Amino acid sequence: MEELVYQQMKEKVYKETMDNGLQVFLLSKPEMAKTFGIFTTNYGSIDQTFTPIGKDEKVTVPEGIAHFLEHKLFEKEDRDVFQDFTKLGASANAFTSFTKTAYLFSATSQIEKNVEILLNFVQDPYFSEESVEKEKGIIAQEIRMYDDQPDWRSFFGTIQSLYHEHPVKVDIAGTVDSIQKITKDDLYTCYETFYHPSNMVLFVAGNFEPEAMMNLIRENQNSKEFPPAPEINRSYPEEPTSVYKAENSIEMPVTTAKAMVGVKENVSELSGKELLRAELLSSMILDYYFSKSGKFYEELYKEDLIDDSFQYETELDRQFGFTILGGDSRKPDAMAKRVKEMLHELKVESISEEDFTRMKRKKIGQFMRALNSMEFIANQFTHYHTLGVDLFDVLPVIESLTTKDADEYLKHWIKDEAISVFQVKPQTT
Amino acid sequence: MKITEEKLLNKQGYRLHILPTKKYKTITIVAKFKAPLKREGITERALLPHVLQKATNEHPNVRSLQSALENLYGTALSSDGSKKGENHVISFRMEVVNEAYLNDQEPILEEALKLFNEVLFDPKKVGEGFDPEIVNREKQTLEQKITSIKDDKMSYANMRLMDHMCEEEPYALHVHGYLEDMPEITPEKLYEYYQSMIAGDMLDVYVIGDLDESFIEKVADDYFTRDQNEDNDQVSTIKKVKQVNEVVEREEVNQGKLHMGYRTYTKFGDDDYYALQIFNGIFGGFPSSKLFMNVREKHSLAYYAASRFESHKGLLLVFSGIDPKDYDQAKSIILEQMEAMKNGDFSEEQVEETKQQVINQLQETMDNANGLIEVLYHQMISGAEMPANELIDHIKKVSKQDVIEMANKIELDTVYFLTSKEGGE
Missing domain, CATH: 3.30.830.10 (Metalloenzyme, LuxS/M16 peptidase-like)
Incomplete structure (x- = not known):
């Protein structure tokens, strides 16, 4: 033992x-x-x-x-x-x-x-x-x-x-x-x-x-x-890096439309710590721009394109990965269009030292809060272990990240052919 | 089992509950404002937490306030409104990383408490009201939330059941507010409501974590002091069932939601409350229960079929998701299970196992900071405070006969079925 x-x-x-x-x-x-x-x-x-x-x-x-x-x-x-x-x-x-x-x-x-x-x-x-x-x-x-x-x-x-x-x-x-x-x-x-x-x-x-x-x-x-x-x-089928459908929708009996913007992540090259770094960086970048303290969130919220239901997540696993942003919207077309533009704008963005420190602190705090739950520790430890990552390395890895890492990630993250928009529209009948 | 380590202090204008424990890497602070549940002002009350969390005089916009929280190691701030019987409780929660786990030596906790105080007691004011821009946007958000309850069919069916079953009682009121009130709410009127809530509500503050009690007591006095704290508890009305009410409503759904409301006439703090806990466990509270075993396992009619009880109002609710065509069959199976409970058609062994499950559940709940606070608050407002070991002793004493008596006290009030446009009933 x-x-x-x-x-x-x-x-x-x-x-x-x-x-x-x-x-x-x-x-x-x-x-x-x-x-x-x-x-x-x-x-x-x-x-x-x-x-x-x-x-x-x-x-x-x-x-x-x-x-x-x-x-x-x-x-x-x-x-x-x-x-x-x-x-x-x-x-x-x-x-x-x-x-x-x-x-x-x-x-x-x-x-x-x-x-x-x-x-x-x-x-x-x-x-x-x-x-x-x-x-x-x-x-x-x-x-x-x-x-x-x-x-x-x-x-x-x-x-x-x-x-x-x-x-x-x-x-x-x-x-x-x-x-x-x-x-x-x-x-x-x-x-x-x-x-x-x-x-x-x-x-x-x-x-x-x-x-x-x-x-x-x-x-x-x-x-x-x-x-x-x-x-x-x-065995898994050959999967192109491009998306299957750039736009798609369904109708459902909902009171408000939903719009989601998906990013197809390329995980084939990533293993172990690289995967963890990518997961942390994308989540910190999303927090910086799309959480309630973010400039993109502020704009979307003020324009009434999103509401409190707006969420985002990145999931990277063996074989596949995606980032999804979205939620209820009264103007789903405008919301999807603007979020897509914002994702493209990330290429030329850069995060300051002070702001990045704040995002690191936020991430550290989130992680510590999660550690209060034994279910989280057991699930997440197992998940990371199968990917070759140690859960408790999360903290030193967050601490090691720099603005240079973030800027580099921003520059290469979003590719035109890797974005889809999906909407749930209120039933017309 | 350390529920007794709560330190309760009657402070100027609030009750302070300090709960030292080494279970967590964070410190959780919860402020609970309680007022009688009533129609007047309910939408203001629902709107208020949304507005308060947006800006303070020190941090006059969302980005500034959120950035301050992020700098405090991502301190989490949230709020929610709930019914405790016929009282309307608004809880503000904050969770801060314990400094002991950080490399920096910054006074995170005190800064966080200061911010918590700002959010509650020093919200951004413009003229005689809140910031109109914030109020208007948050009204839209709340409207949206009210409208979209319909999109979550389980919650919607539950709300509709309460609407029908408790029509004449305050309990049917919607704690998320009403669309028709929106036009009347101005930044000034909302501010007036806020002032009355701050002055008149019963306030309890809980602080839990690995902490220094004297430090908490000192800083709490700096941040929470008010003029007075008067108990304003509204005792829930008890309505006898006259006849069973059956309601069918139709929407565009794939799955029908069968929700049934019973009256237990038993509340938290009553002598037979423990028997109700065991009753519920055997009837529908666990995967070993009659509802799960019969509706799901034996007849394959549902993925979920369960029951839960409301402790302050004396209700028992059954809920299940079924194919629209299976309504009659599912309903009669559920009714049969209740009959079986009344007839004592369960074993002594099941009673013993269920006690263990209920005790297990209670202990697990108390491992969680918010769970423990809820248990303590429950006890406090019912005037039935009791250390955990006594609580467990009471559960252990429940006999099969007690459970049968409880079953015979329970009466069906309303059967509610949300089904498809063309489905059967």
Whole structure:
């Protein structure tokens, strides 16, 4: 068991790689009542085409299958795993993203038992035709719920405009039609390929004794048999750097239109710290111009092109990346046009020493606030770890950034062919 | 379980609650202004926090104020309005990084408190009112917010259920205000409302984090002192159910929202409140509950089917998202689950497990700074203050019989269904 000590943050993380390849991280927080555990596989909605373990040929599985599998892992032959956690007074949940599927619990007592249940249920699948059929109705209602949410539709519509081929454009839950095709055998194929311990990370944060916890996890893993760690062969379509549609829109029964401006980010060259630097710089630059203290925000707000719902985010991950800015607007065409112009203007912008220091301070503060949440630490640590980044490096990396880095980033960030506008328009009928 | 470490001080014009803890890397300050929930002035009250957060006399525009916050290591400032029973509470929240984690040795906390004080007590004034430009723009923003509630179908359905169910009661009032009031609100009138709120509301200030108590007490006196602090609590009305009301409304939706309102006749601080917590856990509060297991797992009718209760007004709300054609089936399954609760169709074991879940939830809530403040404030305004271990003892004492009695006290008031234009009912 290795100790990673982060002086300034006053945090210590214990790390160990199990014989079967599972990576385990423990963060001890004795001052908290709660413990949070999250067991993550590096497998999400974009991993649709791959060579199954023990096979030679690539397969493409139905859209939404990673998320479907997430639902079905909770169901066993004789019981629903939620009840196992319930009996201990704990609560459990799970989520699927573009690149990850994660299972989690939180509890304030019987922590060891909860960790064992988490490991055991994820590592012991039971899929039957009958239970797969039953789940289709539930997930169909989950998809319908999202269909009625204008924010989700505008977010996804923007991604679908940015990408030609890449499966990031496929809704994480799939469609009501695509999930009908999912079979029990498909689930086993995905499970066996992506749920090998060597493709997974366990992070536990909270109130427990780290040494004893690591022993328990080690014993648990050593008691199970796994085939040797496979090399996972995933495949993604060729994706141009240009956007699929520069402009697109849908109609929905909304009271106010929404306009989103998307920027397709090129992440193919980035790894580890470079990715982290790019993520921090784009977020600090967006803050500088588009947060409430920014000159672009002020102009957009005064012109009544945006309101309080205006938001922006950058997401960079393995295989894809995007920045999205937007929100409700009474003049969506004018808003999109002006935001696009502003993004182009960034090329010739420059940030002063004083202003950049302020943005660094803001970023440091945001990061410290986020560290109050054990869920944030566990999720984000796992996410960064799979990308080759240490979460607690965020602070020294922010401190190392200079105005020169920012100006350089500004100069090369925005490319004409990488911008899309997506609108949700009020229904005309 | 350290809820008892709260230090409560009755200061000049406010109550100061100091909560020292080593759980966080930040210090959170929350100021809560409380007044009776009433129709008159409600839109002014909703608008005010938006205006106050825009400018002070020292920082006369948004960019200047926001830049000052950013310089204080991105100190976060926010506000929200909520109902606590039939009281209207406006909370202003500030979260500051604890200086101990920074390389600089600047007095961030004191600067942040000073700024907090400016926002609350020294807003930008032009003539006899607020800055008209700010007021006009914020009126537009609020109008926008009011109109777009309809875009979030779950909140909208919940609001409509309350509109129908509590029609004659203050509880149905919308804390985000009303469009029809907007034309009457001038910068001067809003300022008048602001002055009455500052002078007349009940003010509680919470400070939580790894802090020096005597320092907080000293600086708090510099920044929060007012003339007086009078309790103005409005006790919630209790209305008996005469007959069940069924309402169907139609909109362009893919999914129908089935929301049902019950009356529990039990409030925070009542002896049977703990039984209500356990009742809710078994009925619809957790994924192990009857609603989740039957509406979702057994019949695959919904992705979510759950219940929650309102502690100050004595309501229990059920909500589920279903296919429009499944209305009758989903409704009868929900009604059956309530019957099963009344008939005691659940095990002793479920009661014990649910107690553990409720206790777990309470402890987790208290790990969170804002969560802990909400629990304490809840207790304070109900006059039912109690250390966490006592609270937990009460939960542990709930018996199956208590839960059955609670179930039989609960009455269905209104069934509300938001469905598609062509869907069934």
